[in-house]
Amino acid sequence: MIELDDRTLAFQRQTRAWAQELKPLALELDRDPDAIHRHLDVAIVSYLTRMTVPPEYNPDPVVIDGHRFYGTGTLERVVLAEEAAVGDAGLLLASPGPVMSGVLVDAMGDEQQKKWFYSRIMEKPTWTFFALTEPDRGSDAGAMSTTLTPDGDHHFVLRGAKRYVGNAARADLGIVFARTRPGPLGVTAVLIETSAAGFTAEPLETIGLRGLRLTAVTLDDVRVPADQVLGRHLRATQRGMWSAVQGLNRLRPGVAAFGLGIARAAYEYVLDNRRTLNTADRHRLDRLALRLTELRQLIWRSAIAVDDNEPAAGYLASAAKARASRLAEEATLEALSCFGPGARLDHPLLDKLARDARGVEFMEGTGNIQKLNLFTGLVQGGLRRD
Amino acid sequence: MTGRTAAADEWIRYRRTARHDGLVAALSLLYETLCDGAPPHGPGGHVVAPAGFVGADTGDVMATMTVEDGAIVASRSRTAPPSVSRTPWAAWALGTTCLRFGLSERLLDAVLAHLGGRTVGDARLLHQQMVKGGVAEAVIEQLEIETMLAGAAPGDLDDGVLSALNAQITRTDRMLLRLLGAVSFLADGPGQVARVSELIADVYFGPAPAGEHGGAA
Ligand SMILES: Cc1cc2nc3c(=O)[nH]c(=O)nc-3n(C[C@H](O)[C@H](O)[C@H](O)COP(=O)(O)OP(=O)(O)OC[C@H]3O[C@@H](n4cnc5c(N)ncnc54)[C@H](O)[C@@H]3O)c2cc1C
Numbered sequence: 166m167i168e169l170d171d172r173t174l175a176f177q178r179q180t181r182a183w184a185q186e187l188k189p190l191a192l193e194l195d196r197d198p199d200a201i202h203r204h205l206d207v208a209i210v211s212y213l214t215r216m217t218v219p220p221e222y223n224p225d226p227v228v229i230d231g232h233r234f235y236g237t238g239t240l241e242r243v244v245l246a247e248e249a250a251v252g253d254a255g256l257l258l259a260s261p262g263p264v265m266s267g268v269l270v271d272a273m274g275d276e277q278q279k280k281w282f283y284s285r286i287m288e289k290p291t292w293t294f295f296a297l298t299e300p301d302r303g304s305d306a307g308a309m310s311t312t313l314t315p316d317g318d319h320h321f322v323l324r325g326a327k328r329y330v331g332n333a334a335r336a337d338l339g340i341v342f343a344r345t346r347p348g349p350l351g352v353t354a355v356l357i358e359t360s361a362a363g364f365t366a367e368p369l370e371t372i373g374l375r376g377l378r379l380t381a382v383t384l385d386d387v388r389v390p391a392d393q394v395l396g397r398h399l400r401a402t403q404r405g406m407w408s409a410v411q412g413l414n415r416l417r418p419g420v421a422a423f424g425l426g427i428a429r430a431a432y433e434y435v436l437d438n439r440r441t442l443n444t445a446d447r448h449r450l451d452r453l454a455l456r457l458t459e460l461r462q463l464i465w466r467s468a469i470a471v472d473d474n475e476p477a478a479g480y481l482a483s484a485a486k487a488r489a490s491r492l493a494e495e496a497t498l499e500a501l502s503c504f505g506p507g508a509r510l511d512h513p514l515l516d517k518l519a520r521d522a523r524g525v526e527f528m529e530g531t532g533n534i535q536k537l538n539l540f541t542g543l544v545q546g547g548l549r550r551d
Numbered sequence: 552m553t554g555r556t557a558a559a560d561e562w563i564r565y566r567r568t569a570r571h572d573g574l575v576a577a578l579s580l581l582y583e584t585l586c587d588g589a590p591p592h593g594p595g596g597h598v599v600a601p602a603g604f605v606g607a608d609t610g611d612v613m614a615t616m617t618v619e620d621g622a623i624v625a626s627r628s629r630t631a632p633p634s635v636s637r638t639p640w641a642a643w644a645l646g647t648t649c650l651r652f653g654l655s656e657r658l659l660d661a662v663l664a665h666l667g668g669r670t671v672g673d674a675r676l677l678h679q680q681m682v683k684g685g686v687a688e689a690v691i692e693q694l695e696i697e698t699m700l701a702g703a704a705p706g707d708l709d710d711g712v713l714s715a716l717n718a719q720i721t722r723t724d725r726m727l728l729r730l731l732g733a734v735s736f737l738a739d740g741p742g743q744v745a746r747v748s749e750l751i752a753d754v755y756f757g758p759a760p761a762g763e764h765g766g767a768a
Pocket of ligand 1: 295296297298302303304305328329330331374377379524525527528529530531532533534537669671676679680681682729730731732733734736
């Protein structure tokens, strides 16, 4: 079993305390995703606003028990994601900050681009987004049809459509993946400002995770300065999709922890709200508690592997993510079944958890895609077995 | 049950209407043909009904949900005792189960149509082996449920059996929703119908435990 060190334990205690503030806001944000603007001073939200900004750009990190936290480590990010999702998954996703896009700027940005991006982030609470999925291509993102074409000496033009992009309607900045030429090496990522002419983001109404405000993005000849194209200093093989995959490998343990948080919230809801449990219910809950522990261990293992740059990291994270999305669905259904008929109406918070849980499957790759990735790791030897 | 079942009777109308015309059409048909007096309440005093139906929103309205073919109201009545409704419970329970099964079939149709029109590289997404396997898993569940419901008259299947079938329908729908992709997470598509279908089961039969079929697809 993995045990957390003192530094991470201190962080876990603090984030658990912070997360208490979220639960009372959960249903408000579910009804009105714009409510996030009223809650920017909530401690966890203001932490997320700067989470992942590296020390050279963040002079003022959070200090807990004498330790500084920038959110750049994967293990601390999964600890935070679990605790915050126990508080409210919707609010975690609704927060401003660079979490998803920052990982890519880190992987693909040159010094100038990092400086520009992080100084914008540090200026004020700034939402960002990451646009990969298209209406006709989700899992098969490599076959995307959005194009990036040169337009004069120092500009490009972005043309196409993206879908299911979180936070794009409230964002100032984002990263868009597009194609410069046919083939797998023809994919590139660009930093864009949403104020650019031709950029529109229409909110989509969703069943759950409504705080995230998924959107449909239209890119109607958006002009992009050449210095906003990411990865120009990298080898051709390391730009585009390769970097996206590397970035997603780093984010995946956090998505798994997010699913774990939803599952744990459902479990704790039953403990808090059902005074008496019969033996069968008790047994089911004990079994669920064990499954939460098992998954948490796997997530920590994958996070440590990411932080240690182990080749198996992405595969371990795929295993954790596939398990987490399923457990989120199962735990929320299990929790509802501990209450009688009409539980979905009488326990709106639990109903919300069950709705939120359905979205985890699709975030950062579906269960099938994670399983295919895991299989690749197994047969190609990336997933080392002792 | 003998080797052959009686020809489909009126119960199949709920299922077919749900499959071909949608949730509100089927629930309205159920109300029109089975409701006597007030709509029947679930054991917790809750009602799920098409909006605007007589007696549908007499209690506290707890939720209104829009689906493809109309709106649905969920309410709870603290005052009116369930006995005000003279709707026969056994018929109602079988009717709602057939209706939910028809909605599950409609969801399968949506999966086949949607994935049939998508591609992975040059191949159809629907023809990826894992997808085929996932669809087949859901179809195995549906064939079981269909066989259990075939020829059933009110009272043939007791409440325990109907509860279990409803739990199985929920789990099957979850498999299909995962297959559909993120489109199933949108509030104006098949995923919303599945949400209301789960609510109908929750109100009349109690929430479905995750159960042993949850691992597939
Ligand atoms: C809450 C939420 C947040 C999101 N946030 C973002 C975001 O910020 N940015 C962004 O770009 N996107 C985002 N997405 C989109 C997400 O990445 C896609 O939904 C996901 O990649 C799946 O694509 P799809 O929904 O089109 O499903 P499809 O790819 O159409 O898949 C449909 C079904 O086929 C299966 N499948 C697909 N390919 C294969 C295969 N080769 N073999 C076997 N089975 C396969 C899938 O598992 C699924 O069951 C988000 C989605 C959600 C729900």
